[in-house]
Amino acid sequence: MYENLFSSKNIGAMTVPNRTVMTAMGNYLADEGGYVSEKDIAFYGARAKGGTGLVITECTAVDSKSGLGNDREIVVDDDKYIPGLKKLADEVHKYGSKLCVQIYHPGRQGIAVVNGVESMKSASATECQIVHQPTHEMTKDEIKEMVGKFASAARRIKEAGADAVEIHGAHGYLIGQFSSPYTNKRTDEYGGNFENRMRFFGEIIDAVRAEVGADFPVIARFSVDEHMEYVGQPDEGLHLADGVEIGKYLEAKGVDALDVSSGIYETMNTAWEPVGFDQGWKIEGPASVKAAVNIPVIGVAVIRDPEYAEELLKDGKLDFVGSARAFYADPEWANKAKCGKACDIRKCISCLYCMESLMSANSETPMGCSVNFEAGKENQYQAEELPKNGAGRTVAVIGAGPAGLEAARILAIRGFKPVVFEKQSRLGGQVYLASKPPKKEKTAWLIDYEKGQLEKLGVEIRLNTEAAVETIKELKPYAVFVATGSTPVMPKSIKGLDGKNVHTPVEILDGTVKLSNKKVCVVGSGMTGIETAELLSEQGNDVTVFEMADDIGPGLFFQNLVDVMSRIAPKNVAMYPKHRLVEIDGNKVAFETTDTNEAVSFEFDEVVVSLGVAANKAANEEIAAAFDNVRFLGDALSTGRIAAAVQTGYLAAAEL
Known part of the structure; x- marks a missing residue:
């Protein structure tokens, strides 16, 4: 070969x-x-x-x-x-x-x-x-x-x-x-x-x-x-x-x-x-x-x-x-x-x-790799050299995003018996969604890798299964890892977010909502928002992006921003920075400009709100109260990116 x-x-x-x-x-x-x-x-x-x-x-x-x-x-x-x-x-x-x-x-x-x-x-x-x-x-x-x-x-x-x-x-x-x-x-x-x-x-x-x-x-x-x-x-x-x-x-x-x-x-x-x-x-x-x-x-x-x-x-x-x-x-x-x-x-x-x-490296936060936590830390961490003292003890892992999957992989290598619960019918969590915009297919490679490794390690994965407290208790787990991910933020202070024509990026990316030949407003130009806008544009919609910050793509690494913007530019996607969403009233979307405080409004058929994500605190607190040895991973610990999710999963499993 x-x-x-x-x-x-x-x-x-x-x-x-x-x-x-x-x-x-x-x-x-x-x-x-x-x-x-x-x-x-x-x-x-x-x-x-x-x-x-x-x-x-x-x-x-x-x-x-x-x-x-x-x-x-x-x-x-x-x-x-x-x-x-x-x-x-x-x-x-x-x-x-x-x-x-x-x-x-x-x-x-x-x-x-x-x-x-x-x-x-x-x-x-x-x-x-x-x-x-x-x-x-x-x-x-x-x-x-x-x-x-x-x-x-x-x-x-x-x-x-x-x-x-x-x-x-x-x-x-x-x-x-x-x-x-x-x-x-x-x-x-x-x-x-x-x-x-x-x-x-x-x-x-x-x-x-x-x-x-x-x-x-x-x-x-x-x-x-x-x-x-x-x-x-x-x-x-x-x-x-x-x-x-x-x-x-x-x-x-x-x-x-x-x-x-x-x-x-x-x-x-x-x-x-x-x-x-x-x-x-x-x-x-x-x-x-x-x-x-x-x-x-x-x-x-x-x-x-x-x-x-x-x-x-x-x-x-x-x-x-x-x-x-x-x-x-x-x-x-x-x-x-x-x-x-x-x-x-x-x-x-x-x-x-x-x-x-x-x-941006310094001695406290050195260079790293999203998919390989060990990269640059080989003198401290190598999975095969971690103590193999799991002794078959069961660990419930709630959530099959990158944090939960990486934790399950390391737990299995160490000799624990991880059981993964995932309420969706698929693996990957936010990474699955991140692979759906144009040119993002490579992102799914991480999930393919984790899935393959867990299959080889014989890890039990329960898809379409809510991790109810009573169900977890039946396992008599040595520990419970909570990697439940996050959900889109929809601020109650903004009127009209419950409208029938208002959607989250999740609904667009997973195909629950399919739009074509529509005039679409995307609110928020973080990576999720701007990539969702790209996908909607590719699907034949007339897309406009609004951002509260002074510039489009606030906080994004410039190389990634340049990459996605180079593909959006030919699609004539309009961009409006310095616009704060005030209210959605049917097809009317109202904003306030952040530099002049001027009230402006636009007409759209559909609205996609991408204002970040937050952990599901109520469910996580219920789990924490029910078990003595609970660890939080990924977005359940602190909303972040793939690197943070993989890191928290790896370390929680390595240090158990």
């Missing part, structure tokens, strides 16, 4: 045991000062143990004084970091995998205050339109010094026992800022034509090769297309044809492999894709490069399925299948595929919680 995926292949002098590559991904796990941490070692070790052929670290800083991406990033600008890197290499090698360390400088995409500098280095003084940091054009002396820093970092990586180094020239970081005409406006020998713009990259490769020698594998990562059409500037930046030329240039410079990605910060969704991007959407990029070069090509394209990965290799579109998030969500991805257990893979659902948490 998967003959190509699990065949070995060389990158230079390095033999990679299979064609799976965990590509670089920031994780905010380094110790203070940039040292490799025990968390790092456990994190990357878990992916190696899981069978990944080549593990590439997060981007490591070649200059801690001007080139940090965050304050918990691995640093390689001093020999004092070599021992930590060696421990990491030894851990990865323990499982037969290969380790590559990626080196970079963020340039204009870094944060000045994090680096303690007045401005960020770049090819030119072109400010990034996402991070908006002061930026200065590097002098030739600064360029020469930076080339030396990359070379010294590569030498340390080799001395630490890693198997390869990857020079990061993708995603609009410093090297890419020189390569791209969008960011490089220089008029000297480092700017202008293609050869000049590639000079910085080429000098780094030459200097790195001089330090590590001919036999140490050097991989170059670059964006084959910056996709500036996504921000309305189709004539700017690098395009596919340019990217192919970059690949040929890098091959001529003597690198051993190419790691092909796309995008820059301004077009971030093409580099780190939200849920709206399909598997394989950008495979043309690496495939075009592979057709033009004779060295191995690693490619990324939201690859999630082993079957698809095998197909890409068989068709000659790639030499190695790369992904970061697939292995973040399931470190055992490769081993499960190799053993014919692809159905057991916990797939990344492209929710981007990892990126959102990374961008």
